Amino acid sequence: MTESPILEIENLSKALGGKPILSGVSFSVRRGEMKVLIGPSGGGKSTLLQCLNFLHLPDAGRILLDGQAVDPRQRKSLYAYRQKVGMIFQDYNLFDHLNALDNVSLALRKVKRMPRADAEARARAELARVGLADKERLYPAELSGGQKQRVSIARALAMDPQVMLLDEPTAALDPELIGEVLTVIRELARSGMTMIMATHQMGFVRSMADEILFMQEGRVIEQGTPEMLLDVECGSRTLDFCTHLAEFESGGGE
Ligand SMILES: Nc1ncnc2c1ncn2[C@@H]1O[C@H](COP(=O)(O)OP(=O)(O)O)[C@@H](O)[C@H]1O
Ligand SMILES: [Mg+2]
Numbered sequence: 001m002t003e004s005p006i007l008e009i010e011n012l013s014k015a016l017g018g019k020p021i022l023s024g025v026s027f028s029v030r031r032g033e034m035k036v037l038i039g040p041s042g043g044g045k046s047t048l049l050q051c052l053n054f055l056h057l058p059d060a061g062r063i064l065l066d067g068q069a070v071d072p073r074q075r076k077s078l079y080a081y082r083q084k085v086g087m088i089f090q091d092y093n094l095f096d097h098l099n100a101l102d103n104v105s106l107a108l109r110k111v112k113r114m115p116r117a118d119a120e121a122r123a124r125a126e127l128a129r130v131g132l133a134d135k136e137r138l139y140p141a142e143l144s145g146g147q148k149q150r151v152s153i154a155r156a157l158a159m160d161p162q163v164m165l166l167d168e169p170t171a172a173l174d175p176e177l178i179g180e181v182l183t184v185i186r187e188l189a190r191s192g193m194t195m196i197m198a199t200h201q202m203g204f205v206r207s208m209a210d211e212i213l214f215m216q217e218g219r220v221i222e223q224g225t226p227e228m229l230l231d232v233e234c235g236s237r238t239l240d241f242c243t244h245l246a247e248f249e250s251g252g253g254e
Helices: 045-052 075-084 100-110 116-129 145-158 175-190 202-208 237-250
Strands: 007-016 019-029 034-038 060-065 085-088 163-167 194-198 211-216 219-224
Touching (some): 007 045, 019 045, 034 045, 034 202, 034 237, 045 163, 045 194, 075 085, 085 145, 100 116, 100 145, 116 145, 145 175, 175 202, 202 237
Parallel strands (some): 085 163, 163 194
Antiparallel strands (some): 007 060
């Protein structure tokens, strides 16, 4: 018997500024799965992730969580969904005027209505889980990029999400800080968290992705395991794209 998917995306379409950005995107995600979105800039990865959290309302299509279609026009349905689907952004989205502990505990108090002491205890546990137990009093301006991204992961985890959406979580980081964030994400995946992550960190993709979705011009044009799509002889668009990426990086980039 196959387990039913935790998340189903059916025929999602979205236009922005009169231009189609996503066109009929469909896929499903199993519990505990790591799906990776790859593809050229402008291909629609961020727009897709934002639709999956209803930061953009899809023009057409459906999103089902645990078999239940989400109706973003019903506040209750939307808020319940958002608590179950955490989002990590490239630029962290922390509150600059709050220290790490308050960044992580705020939604527990305001959204989950936890008493302050309980919310702070939970926030401390999540900060410890991402290796920041000794940084709770520091403000975003006093943290490195890697530490800020780990605070944002702790904040998402504190809400007990069933699925995490990650939009190029290491793209804004200096190279020496990428590893510490990927280590946290790897541990999360190993603990069974379901994730959809846009990333071009190919070592991570090869070792961690259960499936790659290659997106171009708002469509998923290839879908398969890293073994299938990154095999040197497979001739996939994914491989071609990733090879150019590697050449660019080894050429020094900027
Ligand atoms: N608010 C917007 N209005 C109009 N076009 C947009 C808007 N946001 C994104 N786009 C366009 O949507 C396309 C897909 O962008 P995006 O989802 O950010 O792709 P990716 O994350 O793969 O780089 C791009 O052509 C971008 O210019
Ligand atoms: Mg993007």
